[in-house]
Amino acid sequence: MKKTLLILPLSLIFGVTLAQVKPFKSEKVFSESDPKAKFHTVSGERHGPAFFKKHEFPEVEYVPTDQLTFDKYHTVDVMYHWYELWAEKYPEIVELYEIAKSFEGRPILQMTITNKKTGKDTDKPAAYFEGGRHSGEITGSESLLWLTQHLLENYGKDPEITHLIDTKAIYLRPQNNPDGSNLYLYTAQSNRSTVKPHDNDRDGLLDEDPNEDLDGDGIIYQIRKKAVTPEEKEKANYIIDPEHPSGKLMKRVFSGKGDYLMFSEGIDNDEDGDYNEDGIGGLDLHRNYPENWRPDTGGDLTGRGYTQNGAGEFPMSEVESKATVMWMLTHPNISVVNSMDTRVPMHLRAPSTSKEEERMYPSDLAIYREMDELGLSFTGYPWAGDVYNTYSTRYKINRMTGDPLKPSPLFGHGPDFGYFYYGSIWYGDELWNNGAMKDYNGDGIYDDYDALMWDEEANEGKGFKSWTSMTHPTLGEVEIGGFHPKFFGQNGPTWQLENWAKKQAQFNLAMAKMLPELKVEEVEVKKNADGNFEITLSWKNVGGLPVALEQAKLVKIVQEDRVSLVFDKELTEGYEDAKVKIESPDLYDKTIYAGYTGLGESKSATFKINVKGDDQVKGKIRLSSTRGGFFEQEFVVNP
Numbered sequence: 187m188k189k190t191l192l193i194l195p196l197s198l199i200f201g202v203t204l205a206q207v208k209p210f211k212s213e214k215v216f217s218e219s220d221p222k223a224k225f226h227t228v229s230g231e232r233h234g235p236a237f238f239k240k241h242e243f244p245e246v247e248y249v250p251t252d253q254l255t256f257d258k259y260h261t262v263d264v265m266y267h268w269y270e271l272w273a274e275k276y277p278e279i280v281e282l283y284e285i286a287k288s289f290e291g292r293p294i295l296q297m298t299i300t301n302k303k304t305g306k307d308t309d310k311p312a313a314y315f316e317g318g319r320h321s322g323e324i325t326g327s328e329s330l331l332w333l334t335q336h337l338l339e340n341y342g343k344d345p346e347i348t349h350l351i352d353t354k355a356i357y358l359r360p361q362n363n364p365d366g367s368n369l370y371l372y373t374a375q376s377n378r379s380t381v382k383p384h385d386n387d388r389d390g391l392l393d394e395d396p397n398e399d400l401d402g403d404g405i406i407y408q409i410r411k412k413a414v415t416p417e418e419k420e421k422a423n424y425i426i427d428p429e430h431p432s433g434k435l436m437k438r439v440f441s442g443k444g445d446y447l448m449f450s451e452g453i454d455n456d457e458d459g460d461y462n463e464d465g466i467g468g469l470d471l472h473r474n475y476p477e478n479w480r481p482d483t484g485g486d487l488t489g490r491g492y493t494q495n496g497a498g499e500f501p502m503s504e505v506e507s508k509a510t511v512m513w514m515l516t517h518p519n520i521s522v523v524n525s526m527d528t529r530v531p532m533h534l535r536a537p538s539t540s541k542e543e544e545r546m547y548p549s550d551l552a553i554y555r556e557m558d559e560l561g562l563s564f565t566g567y568p569w570a571g572d573v574y575n576t577y578s579t580r581y582k583i584n585r586m587t588g589d590p591l592k593p594s595p596l597f598g599h600g601p602d603f604g605y606f607y608y609g610s611i612w613y614g615d616e617l618w619n620n621g622a623m624k625d626y627n628g629d630g631i632y633d634d635y636d637a638l639m640w641d642e643e644a645n646e647g648k649g650f651k652s653w654t655s656m657t658h659p660t661l662g663e664v665e666i667g668g669f670h671p672k673f674f675g676q677n678g679p680t681w682q683l684e685n686w687a688k689k690q691a692q693f694n695l696a697m698a699k700m701l702p703e704l705k706v707e708e709v710e711v712k713k714n715a716d717g718n719f720e721i722t723l724s725w726k727n728v729g730g731l732p733v734a735l736e737q738a739k740l741v742k743i744v745q746e747d748r749v750s751l752v753f754d755k756e757l758t759e760g761y762e763d764a765k766v767k768i769e770s771p772d773l774y775d776k777t778i779y780a781g782y783t784g785l786g787e788s789k790s791a792t793f794k795i796n797v798k799g800d801d802q803v804k805g806k807i808r809l810s811s812t813r814g815g816f817f818e819q820e821f822v823v824n825p
Contacts, residue, residue, distance in 0.1 A: 216368070228290070243673070258680050262292070314359075409448070765803070766796070769795060
């Protein structure tokens, strides 16, 4: 009999009225949610300013409208508004929950999409997609928002999407760094990290030298200063690029060979000769993963080893990266991941510290290369491949020195954690291209020249601010201008947004459709001549991936597929006298270990059981596959 515990209020028990207990502190209101706030504040103790003038950009939607469109970028709150609405509208396939709180205490929301009637999300093959890790690289979050809407609105209409949601689980985290994204979208700051204070220049001060919006337009541009003094001429390392007739483009040269010095908009607050080198934050969530992590700059005491800028105090030192890693480790059913950034249009993957042939299983590498091609078929990006070689050498030579580019390691990187530690397909795709749509001058490089040409040809010149004279507080007469850092450099103009968000989302959807899928046949019960029964379960992997990459087997992130029988306890008690005895397999745990079901592979498992008497006996047969899913069927013997 089920017992119910009834708890009565003390006022009913003792006949007294108690005062309501109120929290000591009022609930925190973040500055982006306070319409009266003129400044956006950031938490943490730092030596520089912790508040910045709020600014509303015409490219951003700050208040949700009745219809979600992709002609503007969306704030964190607007995105959360839509996720909350969808959770209410599609309760049969949606679960929305808080995965963690950010450094400043904002919720990090995540959504699970699966048909709840067909089983739990953890009993199904799964994919995980994430955006917003780098605060200013917001196009990835928009792609995730587009994908979420596309999945939900097409469930029950599109047969493939319906099948996907019925048989798989899709985990979606649109904003893994809401603190940084809010600072980016509400102020002139163009950070890429969290807002946690960090000593970027290792001078003992935290965040003491951020950018300043000197002309008050809400955008941090560049400053160029003509070298006049002997000291300036010795350092000058820029010239006006003679290749472009407008005189807008600056070209970097060796120190002492140039006519100009270049600075970001702001002042040298700590007077160390560098401008804006220690702004808000500086820790890089994409260098904080536990695989191949290396100490932050200055952390190698020998001076002869490797370090990684932005790595953090230790692996997973940041709550935002820890929230990703721990979710993955507690959900080993995930086979496919993409955590998206911006600016280099590339399908980016492991390895990040070695040549792919040196560390990847050939069969796994073949799958990754197939995924590379799949991605390019949707996006048309110029590159797809690994970080260590493809990304580092994509332009072959250093244009200043003429030296050939060499592979270069990047440590604590998500794709390396995803493959080497977690044994999955994991991409860290880069969306947008700084406006360099095509190679206008045929030099084989997509650079600022191509971006400016496209801006003038197709974007009405809105992506570049012409150089304008101004008086700098310390530098004197300078010019301010350059590419728009937020909505041309890091992210595209709004009329380009949906195109980039959509084509990337289509690749992620295509990867999700390739998840392993075990098609399980009806259990077969056969009575043998000796009176024993054979119970057989057959299945086939009809998906696009094996249930385990070779690397997943190596690091033991997945167990092999296994089949077991379950009977009521009283039927199997009594050893030799038990009513139901499992005769085969001849193992104590009576489990059939079936290995890992490969792509297109068919398997079966057969048990032999002895049943005493003629009474009907019911049982269950279970197939358990870490990444292939969990399946259970009832069967009857002696009907």
